[in-house]
Amino acid sequence: MRVLTSRFGEVELSQDDILEFSEGLLGFGQLRRFIVLDDPNDEIFAWLQSCENPDIAFPILETELFSLGLSIDIPKGDLEALHLDKQKDGRMFNIITNPNDPTLMTANMKAPLLINVKKRLARQCVLQDNNLAIREPIFSRLHSFLWSAR
Numbered sequence: 151m152r153v154l155t156s157r158f159g160e161v162e163l164s165q166d167d168i169l170e171f172s173e174g175l176l177g178f179g180q181l182r183r184f185i186v187l188d189d190p191n192d193e194i195f196a197w198l199q200s201c202e203n204p205d206i207a208f209p210i211l212e213t214e215l216f217s218l219g220l221s222i223d224i225p226k227g228d229l230e231a232l233h234l235d236k237q238k239d240g241r242m243f244n245i246i247t248n249p250n251d252p253t254l255m256t257a258n259m260k261a262p263l264l265i266n267v268k269k270r271l272a273r274q275c276v277l278q279d280n281n282l283a284i285r286e287p288i289f290s291r292l293h294s295f296l297w298s299a300r
Contacts (some may be wrong), residue, residue: 154204157197158187168201169265169272172231176261176274181206184272186243186265194296195246198263213242213262216291222282224264228275232266241265247285255292256285 153161169184183201194215200206213222224237234240242264244257259282265272 153185153199153201155187155199155207156205157207158190158199161185161187161199166270169270171272171274173273175208176276178206186210194292195248196243198243198245209246209248210243210263211246211257211288211292213244213257215295216257216288220259220282222259222262222277223279224262224275225277228264228273232264232271232273233269234264234266237264239266241267246288253289255287255289256283257288258284259286260284 151163151165153163155161163185167185169186171182171184173179174181178200181200181202185199185201187197187199187207189195189197189209194211196210198208198210222242224242229235229237232240242262244259244262247256249255260279261274261276261284263272263274
């Protein structure tokens with residue numbers, strides 16, 4: 151199967167690569183099928199690419215790369231919707247804003263993406279925790295994580 155993307159051209163993939171978002175994403179509820187594409191120009195960023203609209207793709211990062219002590223608890227209903235027993239059984243990502251000045255980079259901590267990799271199910275979980283921000287600055291945390299990993 152081939153998916154057209156505005157960033158990476160035509161991408162060859164199998165049906166097993168597709169993630170099903172049964173409720174879509176906030177503001178994009180009509181789009182349900184996405185793939186995660188590694189960014190060939192960056193080792194840590196990936197893109198959540200719509201299979202239905204080549205112009206829709208979001209930069210994402212795994213939460214563990216910058217969360218550094220933040221506690222993110224996914225509600226039981228979200229876990230059940232993804233057929234996950236525990237949060238750690240899935241992979242968590244956050245949608246990133248990546249402006250021209252990387253020091254202004256933010257992550258949407260309030261609505262992380264949780265993926266059941268085995269079943270290819272995904273969900274954007276809207277959290278009620280007021281300590282989590284929609285635009286959480288992450289540059290310094292990400293920078294610290296990357297330097298400590300070397």
